[in-house]
Amino acid sequence: MKKLVKQMVTALVDHPRHVKITEIKGDKSVVYELRCHTKDIGKVIGRSGKTVGAMRTLLGAIAAREGRRAMLEVVE
Template identity: 50%
Template sequence: MEMKELIEQMAKALVDKPEAVAVNEVEGERTTVYELRVEQSDLGKVIGKQGKTARSMRTILSAAGTKLGKRCVLEILE
């Protein structure tokens, strides 16, 4: 499973409108940034209480990236 697919699967499991989930991959020299977009009404579900859900998603992404020798960053956009 690719990182982009991993993020999509995690986000779709959290939201009410999974069809609105979109992930854009921006590759840099040393870092890959994944931009996650969800429906405005689902933004709170993806971020979670005090940002715990977003932090957990970033931790999983970072661990998977480390295993592949890449630095990965998750940005949640409105």
């Protein structure tokens, strides 16, 4: 799933080298912390949070198939 998140985000941003994703695993959950260039944060979040919301929905659906939970956090 980490590869999927990285691929989606790098396709959106202007500075793909600055994209860093940290994976924090728990018992039944995974948290992905996304860091990117400050000028690209708006593109990742999208208007009214729709873009990041869509990415969270995809991650949640994939994780649910495995019996887990996945969360995506955008860190400045």
